[in-house]
Amino acid sequence: MHPPGSEDFESTAIGWLLDVVPPDYRLHGVLRRYPVALAAMARYHAKACVEGAREGYRTARTELADSLPPHAIDTVLAAYRKEGARLAATARAVGLVERALRGEAFTPTLASQPAAPRPAGGHRGGGSA
Numbered sequence: 433m434h435p436p437g438s439e440d441f442e443s444t445a446i447g448w449l450l451d452v453v454p455p456d457y458r459l460h461g462v463l464r465r466y467p468v469a470l471a472a473m474a475r476y477h478a479k480a481c482v483e484g485a486r487e488g489y490r491t492a493r494t495e496l497a498d499s500l501p502p503h504a505i506d507t508v509l510a511a512y513r514k515e516g517a518r519l520a521a522t523a524r525a526v527g528l529v530e531r532a533l534r535g536e537a538f539t540p541t542l543a544s545q546p547a548a549p550r551p552a553g554g555h556r557g558g559g560s561a
Contacts, residue, residue, distance in 0.1 A: 436532035442467055445529050449474045452526060471530035478523035485516040 433448045434440040446467050450458055452474045457463060463470040489512040496505050532538070 433529070436537070442533070445533060446470060449526065449529065452522060453477050468530065468533050471526065471533050474526045475523070475530055478519065478526045482516065482519045482523050485512055485519055488512055489516060 433444040446464055449467070449470050450463075453470075454477070457470070457473065463473065489509060492508050492512065493505055496508065500508070528538075
């Protein structure tokens with residue numbers, strides 16, 4: 433994805449966000465026209481995926497105990513941990529992209545500190561036609 437503020441940021445952000453959500457979201461032209469709406473929907477979708485993975489992890493041992501051997505359950509739990517981390521990172525990234533689409537600018541900081549947002553000059557609520 434191109435960096436916020438660059439000429440192609442919005443179009444590359446739309447493409448990336450459409451890869452985050454289910455494929456049928458591509459059928460709704462309004463989401464391409466208004467990338468902030470797409471980002472909001474992607475945020476809710478990503479959050480639901482994280483919560484689903486957490487619930488699956490919490491219940492896997494009891495839910496699968498009658499159907500899988502213990503070593504297989506351990507492998508399922510490892511898959512939940514790996515996918516949970518990936519899903520959580522995606523959810524955080526969606527939030528950052530949404531903030532950038534809304535016009536929030538980020539200033540570089542030292543690697544040991546999180547990026548500090550700063551207000552941008554204008555508000556961007558819509559997108560390309």
